[in-house]
Amino acid sequence: MRRATVGLLSRKQQPRTVATWHPRLFHSKGNHGSAEALGTVAKLPEAEPVAPLKPRQNVSLADIQERRAKAGRLVAMTAAYSDSDMFKGPSVGKPKARRWDHHISPEAAVREPCVLKQAAKHLKKPGIISLGGGLPCPEYFPIESLTLRVPQSPHFSEAATRASGQDLHIGKYDVASQKSEYDLSIALNYHQATGSAQLLRFVTEHTELVCNPPYADWRSCLTVGSTGSLEQAFRLLCNGARGDSVLTEEYSFSTALETAAPLGIALVGVRMDEQGLLPESMDEILTNWDAGERGGARKPHVLYTVPSGQNPTGATQGEERRREIYRVAQRHDVYIIEDEPYYFLQMQPHSASSGGPVKEGVVQAGAPEPESVDAFLGSLIPSLLSMDTDGRVMRLDxxxxxxxxxxxxGWVTASEQMIERYIRHAEVCNQGPSGLSQVVVHKLLDETWGHEGYLRWLMNLRVEYTKRRDVMMAACERYLPGEIVSWSPPVAGMFAWFKVDPTLHPDARNGRTALDIEEEIFNLCIDKGVLVGRGSWFRVPEEPYPHKVTLAEKSTKEEPNEIFFRATFAAATSENMTEAIRRFSEAVKEVYKL
Amino acid sequence: MRRATVGLLSRKQQPRTVATWHPRLFHSKGNHGSAEALGTVAKLPEAEPVAPLKPRQNVSLADIQERRAKAGRLVAMTAAYSDSDMFKGPSVGKPKARRWDHHISPEAAVREPCVLKQAAKHLKKPGIISLGGGLPCPEYFPIESLTLRVPQSPHFSEAATRASGQDLHIGKYDVASQKSEYDLSIALNYHQATGSAQLLRFVTEHTELVCNPPYADWRSCLTVGSTGSLEQAFRLLCNGARGDSVLTEEYSFSTALETAAPLGIALVGVRMDEQGLLPESMDEILTNWDAGERGGARKPHVLYTVPSGQNPTGATQGEERRREIYRVAQRHDVYIIEDEPYYFLQMQPHSASSGGPVKEGVVQAGAPEPESVDAFLGSLIPSLLSMDTDGRVMRLDxxxxxxxxxxxxGWVTASEQMIERYIRHAEVCNQGPSGLSQVVVHKLLDETWGHEGYLRWLMNLRVEYTKRRDVMMAACERYLPGEIVSWSPPVAGMFAWFKVDPTLHPDARNGRTALDIEEEIFNLCIDKGVLVGRGSWFRVPEEPYPHKVTLAEKSTKEEPNEIFFRATFAAATSENMTEAIRRFSEAVKEVYKL
Incomplete structure (x- = not known):
């Protein structure tokens, strides 16, 4: 087990050196229910210095519990400043991240901090009255309280929740009345662009439990979801006028293509296999890069990748694959955007399939379902962030x-330098996520379930998605013509990816292109009553270089002779999913005149 | 009264021509609680064609009630497509908006629609099963229901809410059980980037009630708040490489300065008086623009303005001022970004003040407090959007x-062309606002208070902010040295703006600059325990032209000989506000050696 819990050192065993974490304890105003606390700093009561543990791989639930118990009540009033360093464990012995000044875009480089938020530093002076920030008074927030009905961990089903769920109450002034560390008077007002200290603490600890980045100065920052994070990351790292290009899987998330194109960023497709992106293809592209041949585009300095349950292919990079990709990135000074929406949708291995071999090297066939939280954490393929000794990864959660x-x-995790630049942008492009979303998620995950309960929720999802995947795979085995359609049972995510052989089409020799056949199958699917995704929607164009506009010569590369379809097993009922695969199969057979 | 209700025509009186509004009624799947409805179209039951009313100034609450009654239940499932045209009244006789292709930035011009959202059009086929979109199943949303405690209109105080507020319930499957038109199964899933049809309907109608834009093809789109909308608007209209510049008030919202600068947009300050931006200054700048003198910056094609309770000056443009600004914009082909966070914080006139004359022309002194909703709407200064015959205004609410x-x-309103481009960006930069926020606000404003209740809430805010403003003004009259400090009682917003005369400083003739004195007062304020905003934080730089980097010659313009401070009356208690003004006054007097 890679992430077995390391037992806590007893107090006596701990070396009495000064803690490196949690360096800032400023005065907070501690005024309740007033909006005057803009920019005060989240405060934990003065605790005795926590001795650093030895550098090590893993952080356990017990470590976090102990740390919280020592720190005491978190005091973080309206728009309080906070950062992950306030909540992280010791980072003694870990190196600092590299600097990325040479990769940062001109736009991101010149961002200045918000002058009003900076001014709020004066609020730490005791007794000061603020006429500074234009924050409304909570008296005028028309929600007195919120009550949520939620599952009691680990009884997560809807039926159990209706029968025996728990009701959580969030009042407007729960902080003043010491009922909670977070309330509506804070959540409904402005926050810092990092999000609230309360939820930032949770995601920082969660990231430590799951990834424990191996460098010292990592930070997290709450986001409005990974769609927005990706655009922010592109704007932070890339600049169309500089001729920037970004590597990604040759079949990539269509929204990523749509995000990059208007920014003048050329996406460059890297070849893939069953485990996704091929490090040797990445290395080859980078080694042989010729800006002249590429319409003036600079050698890529960024990789955008979805390591687990990649969208659209469903491919999952095994641990060794990830290590190879990281090594290639190091070799070529490439910064990595690790987009992991499906990380916790890693499933039990699928026993066998007519469509493809069992994926040794990604997950072990026959592995038992993890029963403990530690076993679950241990079952997860290590993230790129967990291998990131350079601080060259920005992980999007x-x-x-x-x-x-x-x-x-959502949240992003990267080195302090990159998160600071990210926050500067967030201050002007969204001011962080909804406070209502934050307080609801905090109440559920932090105050009610805790880390263990939340991990159990994720374990429950693993079971559910495994079932769904297996229903689809059974339908595939039953209906799909194996001689024409091949697939691999996905081990993570929401998507199955079907390869259709264009060379077996009766008109293959009569100039019928793969794209023509793809379209014919897609249209017939609609006629028969099933919507699937077309592979061509996701394909990174061969010649995406916007910098090439002055070149008269066009590429003579042919369209790829490949046909793919994407299907999700996340949404439909078992019956509908089975029927949908049957219809898809009928469409393929009809087009292939079987 | 400008917005008096126009009586409804009886059915018989209505001309029987075909309605121009609500042109699209597509099939929606109507499947409940499943995630398969991505991209279905919000549907109102087929109603008999509604005859258009005559073109007219105003839309009344009764019009909207009647329209809703005729339309019946709104069916808008998960991620349903919707637009304002589905919810607007007749636009017969109104002109179409002009086109702004020549103003749109290259980045915005090339945006393509999201291919996956486009594919969802196939879902209107009856019986189709979607394996298309990667939407999670609501079964896995861990919130079974939400209950909100809110005020019962018009008893809005916190005390009344605690004593006799109402509890609103939002269930996961309220749509399936016909309890509501919106529920958690929809709100907690993905939305279109426009936001939900349910809340879009409300803000569309609200915009009609308040602004009723005088052109046909206006649309609204929900946003993540105006901070984000402003950045999106800048990226939509401006391009640093093109040498774009934007006009704004000479003292402008500091976040706007921080948003524009990294994009390479030069902000150009327009002189102001008590009513804010001076149209003649704007006209002069535009008429005499010389790109050579301005470091190559193009003549501004965009105005960014905060017409009501401007931040930081608190200035409010009167109706005639707005009309003049609009005319200047027309004359010079300028597009207007109208940022109106404080529009509904228009207050009762302040009777008199030692600091300045009563502002005739903005609000009439001695006007009675509006008692009816119609009187309230009639008391509001007309928005630029309400005068916008060209469709040249993007209003940020x-x-x-x-x-x-x-x-x-929040939401933005502009012509169909601009909103369509805005949405294309929103799809990749945030995917629209939080669904939790949407469903909570919808439950309160639409389902519970209705338009009338919400307007009464806004009337209540008017009363509350009037009281707060008056407390601050009383403290100013009592404490501030009128010979040195002058101010005008604000008629809208959250801010008072104090002008301090630098020429009366004892060291004024000894080379002591206005900026020095401002800093000295600010620091002494902090010492004495009050935080105010420094005017210089908000001042648009005289030479902001990033395009001028190659010019060796630097401007020799002097620093402005002006000192201002901004103070908010939104946040502090009456006692604290009065004490804070006293401390500010002490600081000024001490620096001026009084």
Whole structure:
């Protein structure tokens, strides 16, 4: 087990050196229910210095519990400043991240901090009255309280929740009355662009439990979800006028293509196999890059990748694959955007399939379902962030696929330098996520379930998605013509990816292109009553270089002779999913005249 | 009264021509609680064609009630497509907006629609099963229901809410059980980037009630708040590489300065008086623009203005002022971004003040407090959008100052062309606002208070802010040295703006600059325990032209010989506000050696 819990050192065993974490304890005003606390700093009561533990791989639930118990009550009033360093464990012995000044875009480089938020530093003076920030008074927030009906961990089903769920209450002044560390008077007012200290603490600890980045100065920042994070990351790292290009899987998330194109960023497709992006293809592209041949585009300095349950292919990079990709990135000074919406939708291995071999090297066939939280954490493929000794990874996390997309809530993790630049942009492009979403998610995950309960929720999702995947795979085995259609049972995510062989089409020799056949199958699917995704929607164009506009010569490369379809097993009922695969199969057979 | 209700025509009186509004009624799947309805179209039951009313100034509450009654139940499932045209009244006789292709930035011009959202059009086929979109199943949303405690209109105080407020219930499957038109299964899933049809309907109608834009093809779109809308608007209209510049008040919202600068947009300050931006200054700048003298910057094609309770000056443009600004914009082909967070914080006139004359021309002194909703609407200074015959205004509205900033919820209104481009960006930069925020605000404003109740809430805010403003003004009259400090009682917003005369400083002739004196007063304020905003934080730089980098010659213009301070009356208690003004006064007197 890679992430087995390391037992706590007893107080006596701990070396009495000064803690490196939690360096700032400023005065907070501690005024309740007033909007005057803009920019005060989240405060934990003065605790005795916590001795650093030895550098080590893992952080356990017990470590976090102990740390919280020592720190005491979190005091973070309206718009209080906070950062992950206030909540992280010791980072003694870890190196500092590299600097990325040479990668940062001109736009991101010149951003100045918000002058009004800076001024709020004066609010730490005791007794000061603020006529500074234009924050409304909570008296005028028309919600007195919120009550949520939620599952009691680990009884997560809707039926159990209706029968025996718990009602959580969020009042407007729960902080003043010491009922909670977070309330509506704070959540409904402005926040810092990092989000609230209360929820930032939770995601910082969660990131430590799951990824424990191996460098010292990592930070997290709450976001409005990974769609927005990706655009921010592109604007932070890339500049169309500089001729920037970004590597990504040759079949990539269509929204990523749509995000990059208007910014003048050329996406460059890297070849893939069953485990996703091929490091040797990445290395080859980078080694042989010729800006002249590429319409003046600079050698890519960024990789955008979805390591787990990649969208659209469903491919998942195994641990060794990830390490190779990281090494290639190091070799070529490439910064990595690790987009992981499906990380916790890693499933049990699928036993066998007519469509493809069992994926040794990604997950072990026959592995038992993890029963403990530690076993669950140990079963997860290590993230790129967990290998990131250079601080060259920005990981995008999201609650969309594991709690609900409607929260519009996620977080990013990267080195302090990159998070600081990210926050400067967030201050002007969204001011951080909805406070209502934050307080609801905090009440559920932090105050009610805790880290363990939340991990159990994720374990429950693993079971549910495994079932759904297996229903689709059974339908595939039953209906799809294996001689024409091939697939691999996905081990993570929401998507299956079907490869259709264009060379077996009766008109293959009569000039019928793969794209023609793809379209014919897609249209027939609609006629028969099933919507699937077309592979061509996701394909990174061969010649995407916007810098090439002055070149008269056009590429003579042919369209790829490939046909793919994407299908999700996340949404439909078992019956509908089975029927949908049957219809898809009928469409393929009809087009292939079987 | 400008907005008196126009009586409804009886059915018989209505001409039987075909309605121009609500042109699209597509099939929606109507499946409940499933995520398969991505991209279905919001549907109102087929109603008999509604005859258009005569073109006219005003839309009344009764018009909207009648329209809703005729339209019947709104069916808008998960991620349903919707637009304002589905909810607007007749636009017969109104001209179409002009086109702004020549103003749109290259980045905005090339945006393509999201291919996955486009594909969802196939879902209107009856019986189709979607394996298309990667939407999670609502079964896995861990919130079974939400209950809100809110005021019962018009008893809005916190005490009344605690004593006799109402509890609103939002269930996961309220749509399936016909309890509501909106529920958690929809709100917690993905939305279109426009936001939900349910809340879009409300803000569309509200915009009609308040602004009723005088052209046909206006649309609204929900946003993550006006901070984000402003950045999106800048990116939509401006391009640093093109040498774009934007006009704004010479003292402008500091976040706007911080948003524009990294984009390479030069902000150009327009002189102001008590009513804010001076149209003749704007006209002069535009008429005499010389790109050579301005470091190559193009003649401004955009105006960014805060017409009501401007931040930081608190100035409010009167109706005639707005008309003049609009005329100057027409003369010079300028597009207007109308940022109106404080529009509904228009207050009762302040009777008199030692600091300045009563502002005739903005609000009439001695006007009675509006008692009816119609009188309230009639008391509001008409918005630029309400005068916008060309469709050259993008109005930014926000719930931050009138409900709560923590909702991160607002909306923009502009012509169809501009809103379509705006949405294309929103799809990749935030995917619209939090669904939790949307469903909570919808439950309160639409389902519970209705338009009338919400307007009464805004009337209540008017009373409350009037009281707060008056407390601050009383303290100013009592404490501030009138020979040195002058001010005008604001008629809208959250801010008072104090002008301090630098020429009366004892060291004025010894080379002591206005900026030095400002700093000295500010620091002494902090020492004495009050935080105010420094005018210089908000001043648009005289030479902001980033395009001028190659010019060796630097401007020799002097620093302005002006000192201002901004103070908010929104946040502190009466006692604190009075004490804070006393401390500010002490600081000024001490610096001036009085």
């Amino acid at each position: 999201s609650f969309s696929k594991v709690l609900s997309p409607g929260t519009r809530l | 926000s719930f931050s100052k009138v409900l709560s900033p923590g909702t991160r919820l």
